[in-house]
Amino acid sequence: MKKTISIILLCIVTLSVTSQEKKEAAKDYSEKVKTLDSTVKTLYAVISGERGAKRDWELFKFLFKPGAKLIPSGKNKEGEIKVRYMSPDDYVKSSGKWLVEHGFFEKEIHREVNTFGNITQVFSTYEAFYSKDDIKPFMRGINSIQLLNDGKRWWVINIFWTQETNENKIPENYLPNE
Structure with missing residues:
Protein backbone atom coordinates (compact mmCIF):
# COMPACT_ATOMS: atom_id res chain seq x y z
CA MET A 1 0.00 0.00 0.00
CA LYS A 2 2.75 2.44 0.94
CA LYS A 3 4.58 1.53 -2.25
CA THR A 4 1.48 2.25 -4.34
CA ILE A 5 0.93 5.64 -2.69
CA SER A 6 4.61 6.51 -3.22
CA ILE A 7 4.38 5.59 -6.90
CA ILE A 8 1.22 7.64 -7.35
CA LEU A 9 2.79 10.65 -5.63
CA LEU A 10 5.91 10.30 -7.78
CA CYS A 11 3.76 10.21 -10.94
CA ILE A 12 1.81 13.30 -9.85
CA VAL A 13 5.01 15.24 -9.09
CA THR A 14 6.57 14.13 -12.40
CA LEU A 15 3.47 15.17 -14.36
CA SER A 16 3.35 18.49 -12.55
CA VAL A 17 7.03 19.24 -13.27
CA THR A 18 6.68 18.12 -16.90
CA SER A 19 3.59 20.31 -17.31
CA GLN A 20 5.43 23.31 -15.84
CA GLU A 21 8.45 22.72 -18.11
CA LYS A 22 6.18 22.57 -21.18
CA LYS A 23 4.45 25.77 -20.08
CA GLU A 24 7.81 27.54 -19.65
CA ALA A 25 9.11 26.19 -22.95
CA ALA A 26 5.97 27.50 -24.66
CA LYS A 27 6.97 31.08 -23.86
CA ASP A 28 9.77 31.86 -26.27
CA TYR A 29 11.23 35.26 -25.46
CA SER A 30 14.27 34.85 -27.73
CA GLU A 31 13.15 37.59 -30.17
CA LYS A 32 13.00 40.05 -27.26
CA VAL A 33 16.77 39.71 -26.65
CA LYS A 34 18.00 39.17 -30.19
CA THR A 35 19.33 42.71 -30.64
CA LEU A 36 20.56 45.43 -28.33
CA ASP A 37 17.64 47.63 -29.38
CA SER A 38 15.01 44.93 -28.80
CA THR A 39 16.48 44.18 -25.36
CA VAL A 40 16.41 47.82 -24.22
CA LYS A 41 12.93 48.38 -25.67
CA THR A 42 11.67 45.23 -23.91
CA LEU A 43 13.18 46.42 -20.63
CA TYR A 44 11.17 49.65 -20.81
CA ALA A 45 8.00 47.98 -22.11
CA VAL A 46 7.86 45.18 -19.55
CA ILE A 47 7.74 47.50 -16.52
CA SER A 48 5.30 49.90 -18.18
CA GLY A 49 1.54 49.65 -18.01
CA GLU A 50 -1.64 51.38 -16.97
CA ARG A 51 -2.97 51.24 -13.42
CA GLY A 52 -4.20 47.73 -12.70
CA ALA A 53 -2.37 46.16 -15.65
CA LYS A 54 -0.32 43.10 -14.70
CA ARG A 55 3.32 43.02 -15.76
CA ASP A 56 5.06 40.02 -17.31
CA TRP A 57 7.59 39.47 -14.54
CA GLU A 58 8.74 36.23 -16.15
CA LEU A 59 9.83 38.23 -19.22
CA PHE A 60 11.40 40.89 -16.97
CA LYS A 61 13.53 38.28 -15.21
CA PHE A 62 14.42 36.65 -18.56
CA LEU A 63 16.26 39.84 -19.57
CA PHE A 64 18.83 39.53 -16.77
CA LYS A 65 21.93 37.36 -16.52
CA PRO A 66 21.95 35.43 -13.22
CA GLY A 67 23.60 37.63 -10.58
CA ALA A 68 22.52 40.86 -12.33
CA SER A 95 8.30 47.86 -6.88
CA GLY A 96 5.97 45.48 -8.68
CA LYS A 97 2.88 46.20 -6.60
CA TRP A 98 3.44 49.97 -6.76
CA LEU A 99 3.80 49.92 -10.56
CA VAL A 100 0.46 48.11 -10.93
CA GLU A 101 -1.37 50.18 -8.29
CA HIS A 102 -0.30 53.58 -9.64
CA GLY A 103 0.31 52.98 -13.32
CA PHE A 104 3.78 53.56 -14.67
CA PHE A 105 5.23 54.21 -18.11
CA GLU A 106 8.94 54.72 -18.52
CA LYS A 107 9.85 56.05 -21.95
CA GLU A 108 13.34 56.32 -23.35
CA ILE A 109 13.92 59.78 -24.84
CA HIS A 110 17.64 59.58 -25.66
CA ARG A 111 20.30 56.89 -25.90
CA GLU A 112 24.12 56.92 -25.95
CA VAL A 113 25.73 53.55 -26.73
CA ASN A 114 29.35 52.45 -26.28
CA THR A 115 30.43 48.94 -27.25
CA PHE A 116 33.70 47.08 -26.96
CA GLY A 117 33.79 43.44 -27.97
CA ASN A 118 30.88 41.67 -26.33
CA ILE A 119 30.10 44.38 -23.73
CA THR A 120 27.93 47.43 -24.15
CA GLN A 121 27.21 50.42 -21.92
CA VAL A 122 23.97 52.30 -22.66
CA PHE A 123 23.23 55.69 -21.12
CA SER A 124 19.45 55.83 -21.54
CA THR A 125 17.60 59.01 -20.59
CA TYR A 126 14.02 58.37 -19.54
CA GLU A 127 10.81 60.12 -18.63
CA ALA A 128 8.22 58.48 -16.36
CA PHE A 129 4.46 58.89 -16.54
CA TYR A 130 1.53 57.41 -14.59
CA SER A 131 -0.39 56.79 -17.83
CA LYS A 132 0.57 56.56 -21.49
CA ASP A 133 -1.80 59.48 -22.10
CA ASP A 134 0.01 61.82 -19.67
CA ILE A 135 1.77 64.73 -21.33
CA LYS A 136 4.06 65.87 -18.52
CA PRO A 137 6.39 63.34 -16.86
CA PHE A 138 6.41 63.11 -13.07
CA MET A 139 10.06 62.05 -13.13
CA ARG A 140 13.11 61.95 -15.40
CA GLY A 141 16.52 60.39 -15.05
CA ILE A 142 19.25 58.32 -16.64
CA ASN A 143 19.59 54.54 -16.65
CA SER A 144 23.15 53.28 -17.05
CA ILE A 145 22.55 49.84 -18.53
CA GLN A 146 25.40 47.36 -18.87
CA LEU A 147 24.76 44.50 -21.29
CA LEU A 148 26.54 41.40 -22.51
CA ASN A 149 26.19 39.65 -25.85
CA ASP A 150 27.17 36.00 -25.40
CA GLY A 151 26.93 35.27 -29.13
CA LYS A 152 23.39 33.93 -28.73
CA ARG A 153 21.51 36.79 -27.09
CA TRP A 154 21.78 40.04 -25.14
CA TRP A 155 21.74 39.96 -21.33
CA VAL A 156 21.23 42.84 -18.92
CA ILE A 157 24.11 42.67 -16.43
CA ASN A 158 23.28 45.76 -14.35
CA ILE A 159 21.06 48.80 -14.39
CA PHE A 160 22.42 51.71 -12.34
CA TRP A 161 20.26 54.83 -12.29
CA THR A 162 19.55 58.16 -10.74
CA GLN A 163 16.64 60.54 -11.02
CA GLU A 164 16.86 64.14 -12.09
CA THR A 165 16.54 66.67 -9.26
CA ASN A 166 16.60 70.45 -9.07
CA GLU A 167 20.26 70.21 -8.02
CA ASN A 168 21.12 67.49 -10.54
CA LYS A 169 19.66 68.38 -13.94
CA ILE A 170 20.13 66.08 -16.92
CA PRO A 171 22.92 67.51 -19.11
CA GLU A 172 21.88 68.73 -22.57
CA ASN A 173 24.02 66.09 -24.30
CA TYR A 174 21.79 63.38 -22.75
CA LEU A 175 18.55 64.97 -23.96
CA PRO A 176 16.95 64.66 -27.40
CA ASN A 177 17.95 67.20 -30.01
CA GLU A 178 14.89 69.31 -30.64
Missing part, protein backbone atom coordinates in the same frame (compact mmCIF):
# COMPACT_ATOMS: atom_id res chain seq x y z
CA LYS A 69 21.72 43.89 -10.19
CA LEU A 70 19.37 46.85 -10.34
CA ILE A 71 20.97 49.76 -8.51
CA PRO A 72 19.02 52.96 -7.81
CA SER A 73 21.00 55.87 -6.42
CA GLY A 74 20.02 59.16 -4.85
CA LYS A 75 20.01 61.25 -1.71
CA ASN A 76 18.40 60.00 1.47
CA LYS A 77 16.52 62.24 3.94
CA GLU A 78 19.83 63.32 5.50
CA GLY A 79 21.16 64.44 2.11
CA GLU A 80 23.67 61.59 1.77
CA ILE A 81 24.01 59.89 -1.61
CA LYS A 82 23.14 56.22 -1.27
CA VAL A 83 22.76 53.18 -3.51
CA ARG A 84 20.58 50.11 -3.12
CA TYR A 85 21.49 46.75 -4.70
CA MET A 86 18.59 44.59 -5.85
CA SER A 87 18.25 41.38 -7.78
CA PRO A 88 15.47 41.27 -10.40
CA ASP A 89 13.39 39.33 -7.83
CA ASP A 90 14.05 42.04 -5.22
CA TYR A 91 12.91 44.69 -7.70
CA VAL A 92 9.67 42.84 -8.40
CA LYS A 93 9.02 42.44 -4.66
CA SER A 94 9.78 46.08 -3.83
Whole structure:
Protein backbone atom coordinates (compact mmCIF):
# COMPACT_ATOMS: atom_id res chain seq x y z
CA MET A 1 0.00 0.00 0.00
CA LYS A 2 2.75 2.44 0.94
CA LYS A 3 4.58 1.53 -2.25
CA THR A 4 1.48 2.25 -4.34
CA ILE A 5 0.93 5.64 -2.69
CA SER A 6 4.61 6.51 -3.22
CA ILE A 7 4.38 5.59 -6.90
CA ILE A 8 1.22 7.64 -7.35
CA LEU A 9 2.79 10.65 -5.63
CA LEU A 10 5.91 10.30 -7.78
CA CYS A 11 3.76 10.21 -10.94
CA ILE A 12 1.81 13.30 -9.85
CA VAL A 13 5.01 15.24 -9.09
CA THR A 14 6.57 14.13 -12.40
CA LEU A 15 3.47 15.17 -14.36
CA SER A 16 3.35 18.49 -12.55
CA VAL A 17 7.03 19.24 -13.27
CA THR A 18 6.68 18.12 -16.90
CA SER A 19 3.59 20.31 -17.31
CA GLN A 20 5.43 23.31 -15.84
CA GLU A 21 8.45 22.72 -18.11
CA LYS A 22 6.18 22.57 -21.18
CA LYS A 23 4.45 25.77 -20.08
CA GLU A 24 7.81 27.54 -19.65
CA ALA A 25 9.11 26.19 -22.95
CA ALA A 26 5.97 27.50 -24.66
CA LYS A 27 6.97 31.08 -23.86
CA ASP A 28 9.77 31.86 -26.27
CA TYR A 29 11.23 35.26 -25.46
CA SER A 30 14.27 34.85 -27.73
CA GLU A 31 13.15 37.59 -30.17
CA LYS A 32 13.00 40.05 -27.26
CA VAL A 33 16.77 39.71 -26.65
CA LYS A 34 18.00 39.17 -30.19
CA THR A 35 19.33 42.71 -30.64
CA LEU A 36 20.56 45.43 -28.33
CA ASP A 37 17.64 47.63 -29.38
CA SER A 38 15.01 44.93 -28.80
CA THR A 39 16.48 44.18 -25.36
CA VAL A 40 16.41 47.82 -24.22
CA LYS A 41 12.93 48.38 -25.67
CA THR A 42 11.67 45.23 -23.91
CA LEU A 43 13.18 46.42 -20.63
CA TYR A 44 11.17 49.65 -20.81
CA ALA A 45 8.00 47.98 -22.11
CA VAL A 46 7.86 45.18 -19.55
CA ILE A 47 7.74 47.50 -16.52
CA SER A 48 5.30 49.90 -18.18
CA GLY A 49 1.54 49.65 -18.01
CA GLU A 50 -1.64 51.38 -16.97
CA ARG A 51 -2.97 51.24 -13.42
CA GLY A 52 -4.20 47.73 -12.70
CA ALA A 53 -2.37 46.16 -15.65
CA LYS A 54 -0.32 43.10 -14.70
CA ARG A 55 3.32 43.02 -15.76
CA ASP A 56 5.06 40.02 -17.31
CA TRP A 57 7.59 39.47 -14.54
CA GLU A 58 8.74 36.23 -16.15
CA LEU A 59 9.83 38.23 -19.22
CA PHE A 60 11.40 40.89 -16.97
CA LYS A 61 13.53 38.28 -15.21
CA PHE A 62 14.42 36.65 -18.56
CA LEU A 63 16.26 39.84 -19.57
CA PHE A 64 18.83 39.53 -16.77
CA LYS A 65 21.93 37.36 -16.52
CA PRO A 66 21.95 35.43 -13.22
CA GLY A 67 23.60 37.63 -10.58
CA ALA A 68 22.52 40.86 -12.33
CA LYS A 69 21.72 43.89 -10.19
CA LEU A 70 19.37 46.85 -10.34
CA ILE A 71 20.97 49.76 -8.51
CA PRO A 72 19.02 52.96 -7.81
CA SER A 73 21.00 55.87 -6.42
CA GLY A 74 20.02 59.16 -4.85
CA LYS A 75 20.01 61.25 -1.71
CA ASN A 76 18.40 60.00 1.47
CA LYS A 77 16.52 62.24 3.94
CA GLU A 78 19.83 63.32 5.50
CA GLY A 79 21.16 64.44 2.11
CA GLU A 80 23.67 61.59 1.77
CA ILE A 81 24.01 59.89 -1.61
CA LYS A 82 23.14 56.22 -1.27
CA VAL A 83 22.76 53.18 -3.51
CA ARG A 84 20.58 50.11 -3.12
CA TYR A 85 21.49 46.75 -4.70
CA MET A 86 18.59 44.59 -5.85
CA SER A 87 18.25 41.38 -7.78
CA PRO A 88 15.47 41.27 -10.40
CA ASP A 89 13.39 39.33 -7.83
CA ASP A 90 14.05 42.04 -5.22
CA TYR A 91 12.91 44.69 -7.70
CA VAL A 92 9.67 42.84 -8.40
CA LYS A 93 9.02 42.44 -4.66
CA SER A 94 9.78 46.08 -3.83
CA SER A 95 8.30 47.86 -6.88
CA GLY A 96 5.97 45.48 -8.68
CA LYS A 97 2.88 46.20 -6.60
CA TRP A 98 3.44 49.97 -6.76
CA LEU A 99 3.80 49.92 -10.56
CA VAL A 100 0.46 48.11 -10.93
CA GLU A 101 -1.37 50.18 -8.29
CA HIS A 102 -0.30 53.58 -9.64
CA GLY A 103 0.31 52.98 -13.32
CA PHE A 104 3.78 53.56 -14.67
CA PHE A 105 5.23 54.21 -18.11
CA GLU A 106 8.94 54.72 -18.52
CA LYS A 107 9.85 56.05 -21.95
CA GLU A 108 13.34 56.32 -23.35
CA ILE A 109 13.92 59.78 -24.84
CA HIS A 110 17.64 59.58 -25.66
CA ARG A 111 20.30 56.89 -25.90
CA GLU A 112 24.12 56.92 -25.95
CA VAL A 113 25.73 53.55 -26.73
CA ASN A 114 29.35 52.45 -26.28
CA THR A 115 30.43 48.94 -27.25
CA PHE A 116 33.70 47.08 -26.96
CA GLY A 117 33.79 43.44 -27.97
CA ASN A 118 30.88 41.67 -26.33
CA ILE A 119 30.10 44.38 -23.73
CA THR A 120 27.93 47.43 -24.15
CA GLN A 121 27.21 50.42 -21.92
CA VAL A 122 23.97 52.30 -22.66
CA PHE A 123 23.23 55.69 -21.12
CA SER A 124 19.45 55.83 -21.54
CA THR A 125 17.60 59.01 -20.59
CA TYR A 126 14.02 58.37 -19.54
CA GLU A 127 10.81 60.12 -18.63
CA ALA A 128 8.22 58.48 -16.36
CA PHE A 129 4.46 58.89 -16.54
CA TYR A 130 1.53 57.41 -14.59
CA SER A 131 -0.39 56.79 -17.83
CA LYS A 132 0.57 56.56 -21.49
CA ASP A 133 -1.80 59.48 -22.10
CA ASP A 134 0.01 61.82 -19.67
CA ILE A 135 1.77 64.73 -21.33
CA LYS A 136 4.06 65.87 -18.52
CA PRO A 137 6.39 63.34 -16.86
CA PHE A 138 6.41 63.11 -13.07
CA MET A 139 10.06 62.05 -13.13
CA ARG A 140 13.11 61.95 -15.40
CA GLY A 141 16.52 60.39 -15.05
CA ILE A 142 19.25 58.32 -16.64
CA ASN A 143 19.59 54.54 -16.65
CA SER A 144 23.15 53.28 -17.05
CA ILE A 145 22.55 49.84 -18.53
CA GLN A 146 25.40 47.36 -18.87
CA LEU A 147 24.76 44.50 -21.29
CA LEU A 148 26.54 41.40 -22.51
CA ASN A 149 26.19 39.65 -25.85
CA ASP A 150 27.17 36.00 -25.40
CA GLY A 151 26.93 35.27 -29.13
CA LYS A 152 23.39 33.93 -28.73
CA ARG A 153 21.51 36.79 -27.09
CA TRP A 154 21.78 40.04 -25.14
CA TRP A 155 21.74 39.96 -21.33
CA VAL A 156 21.23 42.84 -18.92
CA ILE A 157 24.11 42.67 -16.43
CA ASN A 158 23.28 45.76 -14.35
CA ILE A 159 21.06 48.80 -14.39
CA PHE A 160 22.42 51.71 -12.34
CA TRP A 161 20.26 54.83 -12.29
CA THR A 162 19.55 58.16 -10.74
CA GLN A 163 16.64 60.54 -11.02
CA GLU A 164 16.86 64.14 -12.09
CA THR A 165 16.54 66.67 -9.26
CA ASN A 166 16.60 70.45 -9.07
CA GLU A 167 20.26 70.21 -8.02
CA ASN A 168 21.12 67.49 -10.54
CA LYS A 169 19.66 68.38 -13.94
CA ILE A 170 20.13 66.08 -16.92
CA PRO A 171 22.92 67.51 -19.11
CA GLU A 172 21.88 68.73 -22.57
CA ASN A 173 24.02 66.09 -24.30
CA TYR A 174 21.79 63.38 -22.75
CA LEU A 175 18.55 64.97 -23.96
CA PRO A 176 16.95 64.66 -27.40
CA ASN A 177 17.95 67.20 -30.01
CA GLU A 178 14.89 69.31 -30.64
